[in-house]
Amino acid sequence: MEKYVKRKSKLEPSLPQEEDDHYSSTKQSRIEINLVDLPADPGLQAWIMDYNANGRDQIRRAYLQKGPCQPRDHNFPQKSFGQKLRQFNQAWFSEFPNWLEYSVTKDATFCLCCYLFKPDIGDQAGGDSFVGEGFSNWKKKEKIQTHVEGPNSAHNQVSSKCQDLQGLALRGHDGSKHSSNQGNFLKLLKFLADHNKDVKVVALSNAPQNLKLTCPDIQKDIVNVAAFETINVIIRDLGDALFSILIDEARDISIKEQMAVVIRYVDKKGQVIEHFLGIEHVANTNALSLKQAVENLFSGLGLSISRLRGQGYDGASNMQGEFNGLKTLILKENPWAYYVHCFAHQLQLALIAMAKNHNQIALLFTLVSNVANVVGASCKRRDIFREK
The missing domain is CATH 4.10.910 (30s ribosomal protein s13; domain 2)
Known part of the structure; x- marks a missing residue:
């Protein structure tokens, strides 16, 4: 059985002296990736930043697929707190099912999300006990809830990263031949070449001269083509039918105003269908600019405002203003494009009004x-x- 030594508040495989001396200069490439033998117990896991950078996402994804270590059948030992004996409560697994882990070897709890993504910046990281030595003060269960904190807390930020990692990114960090993180595009292309002779003779290393068509720019072009074809399928399904639109605009993380457009119609089977058409960048959020953006989008898709029978926006003046709002400008051009105040925004306004009263x-x-x-x-x- 492999021996473990304590290193950086985690237990890692012990190494021969020669390799251990080389640890400080090559620690990111020292630990080999073996997804099958990754320890489930958080007290025995190697520090995530000690793995090679090209393989960290593989390890993170493997742990996320397994889920947090929650040994529900374990006989949790008791500890003395003053005059009372306390132990870990198995019900906490159900209360925090997505991230709370328990280490049998340490009799302590850890956070799976923070272990996978929390940056290693020493004491500046806040000394979170759910990442290093683990939390085992069973007298203060509220500390577990405090770890989560508000929407913008460090825990919730790394939780978002865990969710994003589970998505299917097209490109990887390194598209070179021997990289372990080439991305889904190259992996799928290799899989297709291995299982289709016609593709194999013209793909990757068998491509004539430099016509591999795998550079990042071409991958982006392929994504754009896929998006274009998807929208074309939606437009063909719409046909000559009448439709309505749902629009909302917001500022994204790059501090740009973006207008999201959703189309709603009844298909040939009589079912109500909603499809996301796209996001349009708007330099100005006044009604005229938004209407121009809608017209540009419709023009590119071969749609006409004359076929519009419904508008759904929030209650902002630039959207539903009686004189100069977007709904009014469209109604002047098409009086059958009836406006309906978005129900979700109505509910929000109702809650605000109730709170104020x-x-x-x-x-x-x-x-x-x-x-x-x-x-x-x-x-x-x-x-x-x-x-x-």
């Missing part, structure tokens, strides 16, 4: 906002808040 609810949100602003502005205040 009840002093206790309004006071609660005011206090929460003040606490968030005061505590969030200071690292020391955050630490005190976590302790309390």
Whole structure:
């Protein structure tokens, strides 16, 4: 059985002296990737950053597919806290099913998401006990909930990265021949070449001269072609039928205003169909700019505003304004394009109105906002808040 030694708060395979001396300069390429033998117990897992950079996503994906280590049938040992004996509560697995892990060897809990993606920046990372030594203070179960915190917390940020990793990215980090992370495009192309003789004679290493057609720009072109063909299928299914549109605009992470357009129609089988048509960048969010963007999109798809029978927007003045809103500009051109206020936005406005008309609810949100602003502005205040 392989021996383990403690290293960076995780247990890793011990090495011969010669390799161990070489560890500091080659630690990212030292650990070989063996997805079958990856330890499930979080107390025995090697530090994620010690794996080769080209293979980390493979390891992360393998752990995510297995799910968090939750030995429900384990006889959890008791610890003495003052005059009481306490132990890990198996019900916490059900309360935090997606990330909470338990180490049998350490009798401690860990966070799977933070282990996979939390950056290794030493003490600056906040000294999170759910990544290093593990959390085992069963007297303070609220610490587990505190670890999650708000929507923009470090835990929720790495949780989003876990969800993104499970998506199918077309390109990998390194498309070279011997890379272990070439991306799905090259992997699928190789699979197709291995199982189709006609493809094999013209693909990859058998391609004539430099016509491999695998460079990043060409991969992007293929994605654009796939998107174009998908939209064409939607337009052909729509045919000459009447339709309605749902539009919302928001600022993305690159600080650009984007307008998302969804089309809604009844197909030949009598079923109501909704399809996402695309996202249009709008330099200005006034009604005229939005209408111009809609017309440009319709023109490129061969659609006409005269076939429009419904509009669904939020309640912003530039969208549903009575005199100069987008709905009004379209109604002037097509009086049968009836406007319906988006129900989701109506519900939001109803909740806001209800909160404003009840002093206790309004006071609660005011206090929460003040606490968030005061505590969030200071690292020391955050630490005190976590302790309390």
